[in-house]
Amino acid sequence: MSTSKVKAAQLWGKNKEDLTKQLGxxxxxxxxxxxxxxxxxxxxxxxxxxxxxxxxxxxxLSRDDTPPPHGGRPYRTRELIADHGSESSGDxxxxxxxxxxxxxxxxxxxxxxxxxxxKYAPLDLRAKQTRAIRRRLSKADAERVTEKQRKKTQHFPxxxxxxxxx
Numbered sequence: 001m002s003t004s005k006v007k008a009a010q011l012w013g014k015n016k017e018d019l020t021k022q023l024g025x026x027x028x029x030x031x032x033x034x035x036x037x038x039x040x041x042x043x044x045x046x047x048x049x050x051x052x053x054x055x056x057x058x059x060x061l062s063r064d065d066t067p068p069p070h071g072g073r074p075y076r077t078r079e080l081i082a083d084h085g086s087e088s089s090g091d092x093x094x095x096x097x098x099x100x101x102x103x104x105x106x107x108x109x110x111x112x113x114x115x116x117x118x119k120y121a122p123l124d125l126r127a128k129q130t131r132a133i134r135r136r137l138s139k140a141d142a143e144r145v146t147e148k149q150r151k152k153t154q155h156f157p158x159x160x161x162x163x164x165x166x
Contacts, residue, residue, distance in 0.1 A: 006095035011102040019106075023099045026092055033089045 006026070011019065108125070115121040136142075145153075 005091050006098050008098050008102065011099060014102075016103065016106065019099055019103050023096065023103070026096045026099065030089060030092045030096065033092065037089070 006022070011022075014022070111122070112125055115125060
């Protein structure tokens with residue numbers, strides 16, 4: 001079992017086979033942690049934390065309304081139970097998410113390269129734009145000029161003026 005967190009920077013250099021292999025390892029590790037958490041839940045009294053002034057007998061009663069010896073808010077059993085598996089399972093879940101994110105990003109990059117010079121691309125790979133921009137004329141269509149307008153601009157170009165300095 002690898003308890004260290006997976007770094008996203010290291011994942012970008014790996015190929016798809018390595019990433020899927022690492023994903024499988026992380027998923028099996030998460031499954032093992034779940035089983036370990038279920039099997040060790042019977043011995044929760046062993047994992048409880050009690051302050052030195054609080055007797056183990058009062059802790060084993062675990063009543064929610066039992067006031068602590070120093071006054072203040074009553075102890076709650078769920079606060080005293082130290083669930084050691086939750087931190088590492090959270091790390092593993094985040095590591096799984098990192099690996100899946102890198103796999104997904106690499107797949108999308110390859111698809112973008114594949115559809116780069118094609119006439120049509122999938123909607124989710126197209127640039128996200130507003131509706132008005134999507135319905136706007138293309139650059140080529142916007143620059144098109146009718147024959148009459150072309151002749152008019154050719155025979156009557158815009159006049160150029162110069163200011164004579166004194």
